[in-house]
Amino acid sequence: MGRVTARRRITRVDLDGATRTRPDTLAAEEPLEIRVGPAGGPRPPLAVTMRTPGNDLDLAIGFLVTEGVIASPDDVVTAQLCAGDNEPNTYNVVDVALAPGVEPPTTDPSRNFYTTSSCGVCGKASIDAVRVRSRHDLGADPVTVDATTLVTLPDTLRAAQKAFDATGGLHAAGLFTAAGDLVCVREDVGRHNAVDKVVGWAARNGRLPATGHVLMVSGRASFELVQKATLAGIPVLAAVSAPSTLAVDLAAESGLTLVGFLRDRAFNIYAGDKRVITPPR
Known part of the structure; x- marks a missing residue:
């Protein structure tokens, strides 16, 4: 499983001091693929987001809530972190099985769910597509x-x-x-x-x-x-x-x-x- 931080060697340049090479701690950034579908049925990829590993189940469930796909945890049968298709396994896939009666999201190319770490709506086609109506008053x-x-x-x-x-x-x-x-x-x-x-x-x-x-x-x-x-x-x-x-x-x-x-x-x-x-x- 990915780490929240990683070490890399950098060159520190200080115009008022010495230039030197040393290790530095960086925030980890890796892709997470969220697959969603009915329990017992196909669960295709819905979204890929660049994120810091950790609390990935929270991220996937929260994403589905804030995209209007689900309203509560009762709408989910299982949510599990999977190894994915890459070698070595990175566990950068969350597989979500929806409860009976919960409509699976439509994967529409015009409403691409790929998101970067800086923008949550960059892939969506228009403001009309992202203005999801809340169930709450x-x-x-x-x-x-x-x-x-x-x-x-x-x-x-x-x-x-x-x-x-x-x-x-x-x-x-x-x-x-x-x-x-x-x-x-x-x-x-x-x-x-x-x-x-x-x-x-x-x-x-x-x-x-x-x-x-x-x-x-x-x-x-x-x-x-x-x-x-x-x-x-x-x-x-x-x-x-x-x-x-x-x-x-x-x-x-x-x-x-x-x-x-x-x-x-x-x-x-x-x-x-x-x-x-x-x-x-």
Whole structure:
């Protein structure tokens, strides 16, 4: 099975010091193929994503949730990590057998599911293809979050990023309670993969929809991350960096509270400001 980190020799150039060759720790990046189909039937490849090995079952289940293929772990009979067809075996394949009555996804060349570690929707044909409708009414979630709690989340998430400490090259996603308690953290070279790993963990532990929770991400808030939060029933998404216009539009449309530039005890609210309790002016 792949490792989260790997060692490589590099040349360190320091214009104020010596140039030397030394080993360095890098974030691992390998392809993961997700095969999906009915139990007892053919399960063709649905997606290939470039990811950091580890928590691969969470990644596969989370991907299927956030693509609208499944709604709960009850929609899956088995999900297992397989050796694949390569030699030596890399265990870079997850095989998912769907429960009876669950419609298998259609593999349409115009909606290519190949994704890189930097973009979760690059292979899809149009915005209409990626605007998957959520089964959850986020606007009905009554949760509120205190501003003094929100500003603690980045430091809590950063403290839990063990692989980032070694590599400096991984994104993180964390699922928090409204009181600021961290319940799950995942790291990956891909922002969307880190979120899918968190959503998959929640699905496999019977915690979907994740009502009353906050999803905190270490980078920017893009359209696909907002979509993944809505598909998982998460009412609040917070990011340390900026959102995009489509992210803000989808958050407002879906009833999701979107917070950006959450750092240094300040933040911007781009949608759903009524959920955030701020100090009196």
